[in-house]
Amino acid sequence: MTIPDRQNASASISEVLVKVRPALERVLGSYDVPPEDAEDVLQDTYLTLLYKWEKVQCPEAWLIGTLRKKCIMYWRKRRKRIIDAMDAAILELLSEPERPSQERQDLARDFDRVLGRLPERCQKLLRLRYGLGLGPSEVAERMGYQPSSIRKITSRCLTVLSRELAAVGFLEQEHD
Amino acid sequence: MTESTQLHPDAESLARFMRGALPRDEARDVVRHLLSGCARCRRITGAWWPKDLVRQTDTRKVVPIDARERAASHDYQPMFSRVARNLAERERHFAAERRSTPELRAELEALPLEERLEAAGREPRFQSWALVESLLEDSRESASVQPSDAVALAELAAHVADRLDEDRYSTAAVYDLRARAWGQLGSALRIQTRLWDAQKALDVARQNLERGSGDPAERCRLLVLQAALYGDLKRFDEAFALLDRVCTLAERCGEDHLRGSALIRKARLAAQRDEQELAVDLLREGVALIDPNQDPRLVLVAGHNLVHMLVDGGRYREALARLDETRALHLQLGGRLDHVRFRWLEAKVYQGLGWLKQAAELYEEVRSNFIEEQMAYDVALVSLELAAVYSQERKNSEVRRLAEEMMPIFQSQKAHQEAIAALLFFRDAARKETATVSLIHEVADYLRRSRANPDLRFRAGTSVG
Numbered sequence: 090m091t092i093p094d095r096q097n098a099s100a101s102i103s104e105v106l107v108k109v110r111p112a113l114e115r116v117l118g119s120y121d122v123p124p125e126d127a128e129d130v131l132q133d134t135y136l137t138l139l140y141k142w143e144k145v146q147c148p149e150a151w152l153i154g155t156l157r158k159k160c161i162m163y164w165r166k167r168r169k170r171i172i173d174a175m176d177a178a179i180l181e182l183l184s185e186p187e188r189p190s191q192e193r194q195d196l197a198r199d200f201d202r203v204l205g206r207l208p209e210r211c212q213k214l215l216r217l218r219y220g221l222g223l224g225p226s227e228v229a230e231r232m233g234y235q236p237s238s239i240r241k242i243t244s245r246c247l248t249v250l251s252r253e254l255a256a257v258g259f260l261e262q263e264h265d
Numbered sequence: 266m267t268e269s270t271q272l273h274p275d276a277e278s279l280a281r282f283m284r285g286a287l288p289r290d291e292a293r294d295v296v297r298h299l300l301s302g303c304a305r306c307r308r309i310t311g312a313w314w315p316k317d318l319v320r321q322t323d324t325r326k327v328v329p330i331d332a333r334e335r336a337a338s339h340d341y342q343p344m345f346s347r348v349a350r351n352l353a354e355r356e357r358h359f360a361a362e363r364r365s366t367p368e369l370r371a372e373l374e375a376l377p378l379e380e381r382l383e384a385a386g387r388e389p390r391f392q393s394w395a396l397v398e399s400l401l402e403d404s405r406e407s408a409s410v411q412p413s414d415a416v417a418l419a420e421l422a423a424h425v426a427d428r429l430d431e432d433r434y435s436t437a438a439v440y441d442l443r444a445r446a447w448g449q450l451g452s453a454l455r456i457q458t459r460l461w462d463a464q465k466a467l468d469v470a471r472q473n474l475e476r477g478s479g480d481p482a483e484r485c486r487l488l489v490l491q492a493a494l495y496g497d498l499k500r501f502d503e504a505f506a507l508l509d510r511v512c513t514l515a516e517r518c519g520e521d522h523l524r525g526s527a528l529i530r531k532a533r534l535a536a537q538r539d540e541q542e543l544a545v546d547l548l549r550e551g552v553a554l555i556d557p558n559q560d561p562r563l564v565l566v567a568g569h570n571l572v573h574m575l576v577d578g579g580r581y582r583e584a585l586a587r588l589d590e591t592r593a594l595h596l597q598l599g600g601r602l603d604h605v606r607f608r609w610l611e612a613k614v615y616q617g618l619g620w621l622k623q624a625a626e627l628y629e630e631v632r633s634n635f636i637e638e639q640m641a642y643d644v645a646l647v648s649l650e651l652a653a654v655y656s657q658e659r660k661n662s663e664v665r666r667l668a669e670e671m672m673p674i675f676q677s678q679k680a681h682q683e684a685i686a687a688l689l690f691f692r693d694a695a696r697k698e699t700a701t702v703s704l705i706h707e708v709a710d711y712l713r714r715s716r717a718n719p720d721l722r723f724r725a726g727t728s729v730g
Binding site for chain 2: 103113123128135141146154158162164165167171173175177178196199252
């Protein structure tokens, strides 16, 4: 077994980084990753290259491709965090028994109004999820979906709901 | 609107909520407020919604929208300098780690096998990335030489990888390495024909991969290992489907070598399914794509497999014509076990051509090697092929000797009861001198199939699932 001398490789990595830096800046800019988060994304990419250095055939292309992928994953994770938070909050809100009756009615009305703007399939699924508190397998059974596909469908409906709540592309319909 | 829904959350809370950083109870209040339809707050949250990326249906690539417009809106200069400095520091640590690896390996290897895992888990100095890489490299090299060593090395690598500090090395990279370690363990176990243990290891590898960097090359590598296992388990459709996915992924990423290796695997599966013509076509297509510098061993595997396919297709003359070239590849690139398997193949060619004396000599040699390696199934299979040769030569005493010697070896390896019953049936026939060539082939065929399916029952005259 050969343990390569990392001193030589170190110089090569530095050279690659200097050479490819403008392209990496363009990637981060084109994906609009905020600088405060870009640091983690970039560091993760660099470290992965360091550990895979001997296996990577073309470091420049690898760095650009990997950074692109990490930018896409960054936005996906950000979106998922919001959707999970919305989902958990709605589940909690609708299951609070101690809430005064007037508030409960207001909440139910607001929730119905929001749901009413969603596609029918999502309305039905989310009513079963939030209204009746059914789990994914029960929702799948009631709606005639395969248990294996219910996760993906639920995730799509939660995304639509979250976009609606956060006013992504729906502002013209709103009122103060 | 109730009082609680009329109170606007401050802009900072809304921003934190949209970054997924708001505590749970505060997040609940924000959602309640948003449900009321407050346009002012929704304008703020709408601006914080993660950027939507456009999926181009023609190329299946995800690309940013309005790229040129956004490119100049952030200043990344200071961040780049900080990250470069940090990387230089990490590189120095990593170089030191690599330098200390041989010493750590020597220390671990001086311990008895059972104490190595405990020491590696207990002492942080052993929990190093470079140590895992070194163990994995040796495990891969040992796989065709000493399969039991390959398993032990991969097991230790996986044990250490599971204990690596995620903050020190980057979480995604650590999970990728864990996936590689468990994948290698699965592969080594498969080569040792411990197929169920291999599947468990590959399951762990997959779980780790899901938390890794998402690098398609890592994914492809694991899919190839899983496909190889499915092949051994005779789950051909699933194996083909996985390899098709690898081909698609590899093509999308421009990874010709990876695609070539997947095609070579597919060729092997096609051959196992008795689709010899397809197998040869796939093999030729695959060989044209692989880069010999990247994986010289794959060239050896492809050459070996081509001879194997010709033998299985009964094309012994063509197989004979390729033996010299394949032998040269084995001498140049193969390990000890590769060479044993090549000799086994050579024996089959000679047997097919009717050169029984040469075939028997080679089978005896191969059998001794498998006995040394404690590879019970292979010992049994090669013994049966040898018995068929002796039966053709009417050497009943030799057939009996093989049958008697086979049982203790097979029983010591904890083989399943039905396989033992099949060999007992063969031994009884050998004792009575009624072990015909067709009976021997029947037992051998059962053993091959029951290796992947221990529930398969053996019945003289026919075996049923």
